[in-house]
Amino acid sequence: GAVVSQHPSRVICKSGTSVKIECRSLDFQATTMFWYRQFPKQSLMLMATSNEGSKATYEQGVEKDKFLINHASLTLSTLTVTSAHPEDSSFYICSAKATSTDTQYFGPGTRLTVL
Amino acid sequence: GDSVTQMEGPVTLSEEAFLTINCTYTATGYPSLFWYVQYPGEGLQLLLKATKADDKGSNKGFEATYRKETTSFHLEKGSVQVSDSAVYFCALSEGGSEKLVFGKGTKLTVNP
Numbered sequence: 237g238a239v240v241s242q243h244p245s246r247v248i249c250k251s252g253t254s255v256k257i258e259c260r261s262l263d264f265q266a267t268t269m270f271w272y273r274q275f276p277k278q279s280l281m282l283m284a285t286s287n288e289g290s291k292a293t294y295e296q297g298v299e300k301d302k303f304l305i306n307h308a309s310l311t312l313s314t315l316t317v318t319s320a321h322p323e324d325s326s327f328y329i330c331s332a333k334a335t336s337t338d339t340q341y342f343g344p345g346t347r348l349t350v351l
Numbered sequence: 352g353d354s355v356t357q358m359e360g361p362v363t364l365s366e367e368a369f370l371t372i373n374c375t376y377t378a379t380g381y382p383s384l385f386w387y388v389q390y391p392g393e394g395l396q397l398l399l400k401a402t403k404a405d406d407k408g409s410n411k412g413f414e415a416t417y418r419k420e421t422t423s424f425h426l427e428k429g430s431v432q433v434s435d436s437a438v439y440f441c442a443l444s445e446g447g448s449e450k451l452v453f454g455k456g457t458k459l460t461v462n463p
Contacts, residue, residue, distance in 0.1 A: 270451075277455060279355070280451075281453075282451070329394070329395070331394075331395075340449075341394070342387075342394035342395035344393055345394065
């Protein structure tokens with residue numbers, strides 16, 4: 237149980253386009269989802285926390301207009317990278333927290349490459 | 352701010368060798384400490400955790416003890432297996448917060 241999926245697993249896009257990444261909790265309801273970014277050989281950095289039905293809370297230094305987060309249901313959160321640039325290329329990971337526990341369950345990540 | 356420092360990898364061991372991955376932390380309060388493992392192609396999974404000083408977390412033969420005096424949470428396993436090959440992340444969360452602060456991860460490869 238407690239499986240989190242991400243789609244797509246990898247995406248390549250042209251500079252200036254927007255990319256949407258989905259994060260789904262497959263077998264539990266997640267009131268809170270988290271989005272992380274990981275650079276090569278670096279730790280996961282929390283970008284934002286999203287609660288179902290409310291606006292996401294962004295960490296300091298993360299542009300909310302560039303990284304749009306929507307948590308429309310208890311099983312789905314999306315991250316849209318708008319007007320992507322090569323410096324946005326990274327590994328994006330989501331996690332979901334089950335309502336009944338304190339444990340975060342992580343997705344397998346999405347590799348974004350912006351050309 | 353809070354931070355986690357773990358030993359740089361990669362670490363390569365032979366099967367049945369003893370494993371230690373060092374982790375130290377900096378926090379303003381009394382954090383909870385975690386070890387996560389990421390197997391190839393999969394998401395991070397919680398391996399073990401400890402919520403207060405001197406607590407020992409254990410799972411699948413892995414152990415880590417919360418040492419407040421040395422601000423450490425080193426991961427150990429007495430006899431590693433090939434199936435333990437993965438990336439291991441040390442992390443903390445401050446008192447009741449949902450936010451996790453991660454170390455950079457240590458890649459472990461176990462050869463038969």
